[in-house]
Amino acid sequence: ALRWIMKPVNWLSDGVSALGEGNLEHRLPEKRGDELGNLARAFNRMSESLKEMLNAREQLLLDVSHELRSPLTRMKVALEFILANSYQESLQSDVQEMEQMVTEILETARLKSEYGKIDLQPTDLVLLIEQACLMFEGKAPGISFENSAGKCVGLVDVEQIQTVLKNILANALKYSAPENEPIKVRLSRDDSGIQLEIQDYGQGIPEEEMDLIFEPFYRVDKSRNKKTGGYGLGLSLCKTIIEAHGGTISVKSSMGQGAIFLLLLPNSSSTI
Known part of the structure; x- marks a missing residue:
């Protein structure tokens, strides 16, 4: 019973x-x-x-x-x-x-x-990242690229990953002051996959709101006007793209200390 x-x-x-x-x-x-x-x-x-x-x-x-x-x-x-x-x-x-x-x-x-x-193709990620950084050449405080992965290939949709890089780099520059340190882009690779870090030294994100920035149209600072803007749909789309690749995207930040976006993509079968 x-x-x-x-x-x-x-x-x-x-x-x-x-x-x-x-x-x-x-x-x-x-x-x-x-x-x-x-x-x-x-x-x-x-x-x-x-x-x-x-x-x-x-x-x-x-x-x-x-x-x-x-x-x-x-x-x-x-x-x-x-x-x-x-x-x-x-x-x-x-x-x-x-x-x-x-x-x-x-x-x-x-x-x-x-x-x-998505159209997955073996792609030289170093070249792809360098091309994305060049899109913002001349914009303060600048972007520096550090590669510890050597020459490597990732199985990615080139157009979609370009969209992700463009969105995150644009946000990093938008929320950085010209006198801040340059945005750091770091590429590395180990058994867990391909890691890409994008770090800025701008205003940062409140801890309680870091998970929310991947929601469509979410604004970290509700007082921002249209000129300053929010994250719009950009980071929501980035999350969708990275997850469609079988990867993850996350963020670490402290107010006044900037933010670090970490992208993790699966390893492909070989390196070049």
Whole structure:
């Protein structure tokens, strides 16, 4: 009799744990006709409602993003014909920011979908990182690259990893003062995989908010205006890309001491 009662209780406990981990596909057996059976059916209805609500929210975001692309393109063309004045640069910056946001929304959704495959190719990571650093040449406080991995290959999607490097380096420069030490980029490799550290010496991130910066549109400093900005979708997209490669991304920081982003990618089968 006790087992008859405890079994559905254990099912419910497993279901709550699965739901808490984000598994909205988990369902409980609905065989019983008593109160525990009613509870299982109510749990399943709740899970289905949550799934539908989240799917609808994601679809709305995608639909809005798709609809924004055409008017943004027209705005860019129109701006080319506006005579140079004090407003043109500001308008162009606004359009570029919106266009980048739309691109990041659509790319994040693509990578999370069943069609979101990445194109893994053996790639010289040293060259890839050097090219990313060159994109920010001349911007204070500068970037230095330290390679202790030697010549190495990583099995990566070049375009996606370029996006990750560009986002993190851009943030590091944005939150660093010109008089700070240069941003340090360190590449290393061991049996656990390929490690890439990107360290800045800027304002840092509050400890209680470090996990939240990978959430879409999260702003560490709520008081920042649009010019200073937040992390937008950039770091959320970075996390999605790195995880699609089977890797991880994390951050360490202290206020006033800057931040270190650590990317860990799986080892490929060989080195070059």
